[in-house]
Amino acid sequence: MQLVYFITHPEVVIDPEVPVPQWPLSEKGRIRMQLLVTKPWIPAITSIYSSSEKKAIDGAEILGTALSLEPIQLEALGENDRSSTGFLAKEAFEAMATRFFNNPNESIEGWEPAADAQSRIFNAVENLIEGDQSNGDIAIVSHGGVGTLLLCRLTGAPINRSMDQPGGGGGNVFCFEKDSHRLVHGWQSIESC
Numbered sequence: 001m002q003l004v005y006f007i008t009h010p011e012v013v014i015d016p017e018v019p020v021p022q023w024p025l026s027e028k029g030r031i032r033m034q035l036l037v038t039k040p041w042i043p044a045i046t047s048i049y050s051s052s053e054k055k056a057i058d059g060a061e062i063l064g065t066a067l068s069l070e071p072i073q074l075e076a077l078g079e080n081d082r083s084s085t086g087f088l089a090k091e092a093f094e095a096m097a098t099r100f101f102n103n104p105n106e107s108i109e110g111w112e113p114a115a116d117a118q119s120r121i122f123n124a125v126e127n128l129i130e131g132d133q134s135n136g137d138i139a140i141v142s143h144g145g146v147g148t149l150l151l152c153r154l155t156g157a158p159i160n161r162s163m164d165q166p167g168g169g170g171g172n173v174f175c176f177e178k179d180s181h182r183l184v185h186g187w188q189s190i191e192s193c
Contacts, residue, residue, distance in 0.1 A: 002178035003137045004129065005045070006054035007036070007063075007143045009055040009172030010190065014087045016087040019116040021078070024060040033059050036190045037066035045069070045102055045137030049128050051077035051143060072167070076124035080117035084110025097145070101161040114159050118149035125150060129178055138178065154181055
């Protein structure tokens with residue numbers, strides 16, 4: 001049975017002067033990804049995909065180096081498009097994220113609607129699974145918002161923030177069966193997975 005691991009990038013360098021998709025992993029984020037590569041399930045991974053955002057690329061490269069695999073970047077694995085508002089301080093961002101999840105069919109202040117982002121991420125994952133020629137497990141390094149939307153879709157839950165990843169800095173994993181899409185486990189932190 002082949003498995004798919006959806007991994008959210010851990011902590012990033014937050015810089016209001018730099019577009020969010022260009023933020024790299026912070027030192028803490030890099031240390032957490034180095035911890036992830038020591039997990040006993042990691043050697044079964046035979047292909048790695050990531051979004052084309054810098055923080056996800058950084059995480060996928062750490063994983064790829066450990067496994068001697070070249071990650072494949074797919075723009076469709078990116079976070080929901082929030083470019084209309086740009087950087088938001090934490091409190092403002094959390095309020096916007098709540099509105100985003102609570103109104104899935106609406107564009108909140110120009111953000112990509114949650115329902116659209118969910119369709120995009122689900123289709124991207126379906127396409128990469130169908131096209132993957134490896135015989136082992138698949139790792140996808142992406143983002144918390146679209147990960148939550150994917151988890152809702154896989155479990156048949158309506159779009160809601162209660163399915164969001166735990167903690168505040170990312171660095172979580174959920175796992176599902178490649179063929180059946182049955183959830184093996186929900187969100188677990190890098191430290192506990």
